[in-house]
Amino acid sequence: MEFTELIVKRRSCRKYADKPVDHAVILEALKQAQMAPSWRNHQCARCYVVEAGDFLDGFRQRALPGGNPKNAENAVLIITTYVRGKEGFWENEAGQFEPANELGDKWGAYDLGLHDAYLILALENAGLSSLIMGLRHSDVIRRELEIPEEEDIVSVIAVGHRDAEPVLGPRKPLEETVRFIK
Numbered sequence: 020m021e022f023t024e025l026i027v028k029r030r031s032c033r034k035y036a037d038k039p040v041d042h043a044v045i046l047e048a049l050k051q052a053q054m055a056p057s058w059r060n061h062q063c064a065r066c067y068v069v070e071a072g073d074f075l076d077g078f079r080q081r082a083l084p085g086g087n088p089k090n091a092e093n094a095v096l097i098i099t100t101y102v103r104g105k106e107g108f109w110e111n112e113a114g115q116f117e118p119a120n121e122l123g124d125k126w127g128a129y130d131l132g133l134h135d136a137y138l139i140l141a142l143e144n145a146g147l148s149s150l151i152m153g154l155r156h157s158d159v160i161r162r163e164l165e166i167p168e169e170e171d172i173v174s175v176i177a178v179g180h181r182d183a184e185p186v187l188g189p190r191k192p193l194e195e196t197v198r199f200i201k
């Protein structure tokens with residue numbers, strides 16, 4: 020798909036068709052997401068893919084609050100995390116990692132956001148819609164997926180076949196969000 024068309028077409032999807040999500044397509048999108056830039060190429064994004072099955076059905080209910088379980092029905096779930104203390108950090112002569120500037124681990128979240136942006140666009144390009152969910156129970160997710168303490172759990176991304184055309188959310192005028200300086 021042409022790139023401009025792709026970024027305009029991608030919308031958060033909250034209704035998925037009861038149709039299998041191909042493992043190979045997810046795998047390929049995850050490979051493409053690895054092309055995202057990261058701090059010193061540390062690549063600290065981590066993904067846990069919960070594919071269709073008995074576990075997914077219960078996990079969706081336990082891991083997500085509010086309307087998210089319903090909105091993510093029929094979708095597989097990709098939990099994305101980053102390894103703390105690496106992105107935005109320098110290794111000193113003693114081999115210890117220390118923050119390079121005031122943002123510290125926020126660079127980990129930044130890099131994961133870049134990774135996830137690539138991921139949802141790669142999925143969209145392959146015909147799969149997605150929904151990033153920041154409302155999730157990280158304690159449940161950590162325990163049930165045995166995610167190491169050194170990783171911060173950030174998002175849960177629902178991925179599946181779109182069953183309804185999502186509404187286009189309005190975007191702010193650029194004058195509100197951008198300033199050009201000469």
Ligand SMILES: Cc1cc2nc3c(=O)[nH]c(=O)nc-3n(C[C@H](O)[C@H](O)[C@H](O)COP(=O)(O)O)c2cc1C
Pocket residue numbers: 029030031032033087090150151152153154155185186187188
């Ligand atoms: C970090 C982040 C967290 C979000 N969390 C949720 C969520 O928990 N539930 C939900 O329905 N949508 C969630 N969204 C989706 C946003 O509401 C959506 O991206 C926004 O309204 C713009 O719509 P669009 O993605 O269709 O362009 C989240 C999006 C982002 C980027």
